[in-house]
Structure formats: C-alpha cells, structure tokens
Amino acid sequence: MWYLYGVVLLAGIANAIQPGQNAALAKGFSQPITAGLVVGITTATTVLVVGLVTGRLSWPSSGGMASIPWWGWFGGVFGGGIVITQLLIAREIGAGAFLGLLVTAGVVTSVLLDHFGWVGFAVHPATPWRILGGILMVGGVALVALF
Incomplete structure (x- = not known):
C-alpha cells in the first residue's frame, strides 16, 4: 500500500514538469491550442497502451454505464481546461x-x-x-x- 504514495509523488513531479513541456510544444505551433490536441492524443494513447498492457481496459456494460452519474462523464473537460491553462498561462507566471x-x-x-x-x-x-x-x-x- 505504501508504494502507492511513491507513485503519487512521481505523478506530482510529472505534474510540475508537464506545464513546461506543454508550453514548449505550444510555442512551436502557430496557435497554442493546437498543442492541446497533441497532448490529448498522446494522453489517450498512453492510457490505451497502459490499459492494454496491464489488462485493465474494458468497456462497461450498459447497466454499468447507466449507473455513472451525469457529472462523471465530464472529467475530461476539466483535464482539457488544465492543459489549456498550461499552454496559455504557465509560461507567463x-x-x-x-x-x-x-x-x-x-x-x-x-x-x-x-x-x-x-x-x-x-x-x-x-x-x-x-x-x-x-x-x-x-x-x-x-x-x-x-x-
């Protein structure tokens, strides 16, 4: 169980590094939001590969999908907002x-x-x-x- 704290610490380190990476990526495009699409595609690819490698990827049943609260489907909106904030603001402040x-x-x-x-x-x-x-x-x- 304690190793999970180490994994979270590594995620925290990644969270500190990611805004700089995303800002550098955005700088290379004529429109910084385009970099957000690259980030989204690489995020989806990473989740897909990890899910396939670990065998922890499956689509829920219709009953399972129906049991998810309406707000549960919008986590990606917040993730996108964080990425856009990284692209547009992190480098400035x-x-x-x-x-x-x-x-x-x-x-x-x-x-x-x-x-x-x-x-x-x-x-x-x-x-x-x-x-x-x-x-x-x-x-x-x-x-x-x-x-």
Missing part, C-alpha cells in the same frame, strides 16, 4: 506560481469535497488541522508567487 496555485486550489477544494462527500468522495470532516493546512498552503503559494 512561472512554474512555481503556476503549480503552487494549481495544487493549492486543488487542496482547498479537496477539503471541501471531502467534508461534504461531493462527487463520490467519502466524507472526511474539515478539521481545524486540515483547514490550517489549506491556509498554510495559500500562504506558501503567496510567498512563491511574490518572491
């Missing part, structure tokens, strides 16, 4: 500020999602310690962005 804002907004939002059990998450109350952690992240990002 810098890696530290960009990722700091992205992660901090995600953590603060996650505390709310956990507290109320929204979008399928189990309820984890927003304790004073969790709230303090979110506040400290906001303060830390302010320092990274300002200095």
Whole structure:
C-alpha cells in the first residue's frame, strides 16, 4: 500500500514538469491550442497502451454505464481546461506560481469535497488541522508567487 504514495509523488513531479513541456510544444505551433490536441492524443494513447498492457481496459456494460452519474462523464473537460491553462498561462507566471496555485486550489477544494462527500468522495470532516493546512498552503503559494 505504501508504494502507492511513491507513485503519487512521481505523478506530482510529472505534474510540475508537464506545464513546461506543454508550453514548449505550444510555442512551436502557430496557435497554442493546437498543442492541446497533441497532448490529448498522446494522453489517450498512453492510457490505451497502459490499459492494454496491464489488462485493465474494458468497456462497461450498459447497466454499468447507466449507473455513472451525469457529472462523471465530464472529467475530461476539466483535464482539457488544465492543459489549456498550461499552454496559455504557465509560461507567463512561472512554474512555481503556476503549480503552487494549481495544487493549492486543488487542496482547498479537496477539503471541501471531502467534508461534504461531493462527487463520490467519502466524507472526511474539515478539521481545524486540515483547514490550517489549506491556509498554510495559500500562504506558501503567496510567498512563491511574490518572491
């Protein structure tokens, strides 16, 4: 189970590197959004290859599809929004500020999602310690962005 934390740490490192890669890709196109299509195609290809190699790729049954909440189908919209933000904004504000804002907004939002059990998450109350952690992240990002 602990190895999963290592995998998430690697994903965090990739999350810090990806905006620079995407911004460099966007710079090579006459329109930066075109780079988003390249990112989407390579993302889909990566998911397909990993799914095929691991044997964890299957289409749900009609009953399974019907049980998915309507909002469950729109995760890709948020992913596309993140990629577009990387393409258009990351280079302008810098890696530290960009990722700091992205992660901090995600953590603060996650505390709310956990507290109320929204979008399928189990309820984890927003304790004073969790709230303090979110506040400290906001303060830390302010320092990274300002200095």
